[in-house]
Amino acid sequence: MRRVEDPDLVRGRATFVDNGQPAGVLHAAFVRSTYAHARIASIDTAEARELPGVVAVYTAADLDLAPFAGFSPVNEACSRAPLATDRVRFVGDTIALVVAESVAAAADALELVDADLEPLPVVTDPESAVADGSPLQFEELGSNIAAGVQDDPAVDVLADADHVVRARVENQRVAVAPIEGNAVLVEPGDERLTVHVSTQMPHLSRSMIAKTFGLDPDAVRVVAPHVGGAFGGKPAVIAEHVTVIAAARRLGRPVKWTETRSEAMLSMHGRDQVQYAELGLRRDGTFTGMRWRVVGDCGAYAGFGGALALGPTRTMAQGVYEIPAISYSAIAAMTNTTPVGAFRGAGRPESAALLERIIDIAADELGIDPVELRRRNVIPPDAFPYTTRTGATYDNGDYDLPLREALRIAGYDELLTEQQRRRTDGDVRQLGVGIALYAEVTGGGSGEYGFVEVHPDATVTAMAGTSAHGQGHATAFSMLVAERLGIPIESVAYVQSDTARVPRGSGTGGSRSLQLGGNAVLGAADAVLEQARGIAASMLEASSADVQLDDDGAFTIAGVPNVSLRWAEVATYAAEHQTPLRSGYDFAPDGATFPFGAHVSVVEVDTETGQVTPVRHIAVDDCGRVLNPLLVQGQQHGGAAQGVAQALWEEFVYDEDGTPLTSTFADYALPTAADVPPLEVSNTETPTPMNPLGAKGIGESASVGSTPAVQNAVVDAVSHLGVRHIDMPCSPDRVWRAIESARRGEAPELWRDPPKAFDTLPIRGRAGTDEPETADI
Structure with a gap:
């Protein structure tokens, strides 16, 4: 059945926040920091206040708002002031709010606010942030570690291994980039405050607004009209929303704020983990144990995305495999960058990417076909319900079923034959085939x-x-x-x-x-x-x-x-x-469900330029009972497109001063429809016993399985040349450099020692040291 929502959307009848034009509406705009870290010496708003059309200009001193912990706080001691008070901590941090009769007047007034900022030392990558002597975001905290925990390091999970594979892997920062950025329209009233907001969670937004302003929840109405995408980036209320609400209440008039595209690129980021993995295997390829150490980048103010390393990434570290022993440690680190939140999958794609990558490295080192290595280790269908070493209870699954189907659709044997032909002929365009299996957790928590x-x-x-x-x-x-x-x-x-x-x-x-x-x-x-x-x-x-x-x-x-x-x-x-x-x-659910699947990626790599061309992508995802195949396929297409994009193109980059280098679509490599390969999506159906419909989640599945499949395919295409690993995104420059290094006989650096900060983390399970709960995104 076709979607009933679409006629309004395609005919222009949809209503978004920015469409709202109540009588007397004012327009808000933010003065933002151009420094990644600086002390605020003074803010002069006098000239801006005098500009015709300007109704008010507010600084933190004017609104006197308490620090705002935001959604799923990692460490409330690192909460963000809705308007910066003594210092700014990333490029884009809010300094002042202008409210005017028109968008143009507000934009003009921004140029007249004079903020005197005194630069402070900057740190932009999470590994450096947790090193001794790094510039501190909050001196009173004593470090840039917002949260961290480890399994008992005295337990050697690799002791039984005949062979240990080690790799340091980067899961890069990406911009969420929904088609509609953040937007809010506030209508103050005598009896009820009405807030129209582009959000995923209206009721949580209401609760957060009520708590922030000391209101009864019944005195707050939140409306989310049509929302132009979110992908995890709009979970509830953000600091800008709080500031606009405060201004509207102060003025007694409706106030609206809609992000510009430049602001949106600085407000919603996801992923950003540095991952260290060690996988132990016997000589026959069966897994004996695994040790992970992961640094998640919170960005400024302990953005909750950094803590995904402590929660969902750990939960799904075992993937679909029988791994007898697992040790997992994680740090949520703060840097002078945009606060990191969720992006489609929220911690689960990061887990699958590392696990599937280290398995491919192991297959290469042991000389075992990557499909065969996976099959030797998958959890068998008769083992469910299955409790993992990280405490998750998988509901059900047959993990080889979608793999068999994906390989059949791909024509795996024929692809390997063609790959060998090109290698033998020395073809400039080499063929790569990448495999990834995954399971992910969905639908847990509240009802x-x-x-x-x-x-x-x-x-x-x-x-x-x-x-x-x-x-x-x-x-x-x-x-x-x-x-x-x-x-x-x-x-x-x-x-x-x-x-x-x-x-x-x-x-x-x-x-x-x-x-x-x-x-x-x-x-x-x-x-x-x-x-x-x-x-x-x-x-x-x-x-x-x-x-x-x-x-x-x-x-x-x-x-x-x-x-x-x-x-x-x-x-x-x-x-x-x-x-x-x-x-x-x-x-109320009986528990979480665990969708699973298999992805096969086929790419071509130009060995002279490093250019990667995705040729085919096969996704076989199992989300339990399929109610509407069209909706499921749409989710598969969207998730796979974003997953392929992370593997090949997308990366949000800062320079050493914390200045964003990829803050526009001219610099940030967001793919178009012409860039994404044909997506061959299908499903197996394994209804879950956890709910009457037998349904599992599908919205994020393809983003979990696609990224590692593509990355593995790129490395596979040039592995015969001596290339063993390429970090994402697999850009032409990175691929070319990896090929050239291999041709010179330079051994690739797969491993370096993790930061020393891991040595001093609290041990999981001891009183007061368990990792914080992380909400579903």
């Missing part, structure tokens, strides 16, 4: 709310506490209701993303929506159906046990032909007797 009401005209209103930003919730949830109630889908109206209409919800993140929100809506539909059967039984003077809903959506009595009631009749009767057909339902 979700659903609601269904059948009206007297036989139309239906359905609601859920999740909040779509392009995934197709209205289509999927309306399908569930229509099928369960026997009502045409055209009669179902789906409501979401408004806290005044949907009483509660946990929003969208962590690929949770169908398995939690869908089951909540389904539960509400079942409850309404039972109500309707009871009312129909009363109307038909029959036992409710004998009343059934037939395929045509009519209530009939078993064994009694030619007697039936339509939904309109039942709903009208119910309304007349003050028993409307409506029900809310709170669905």
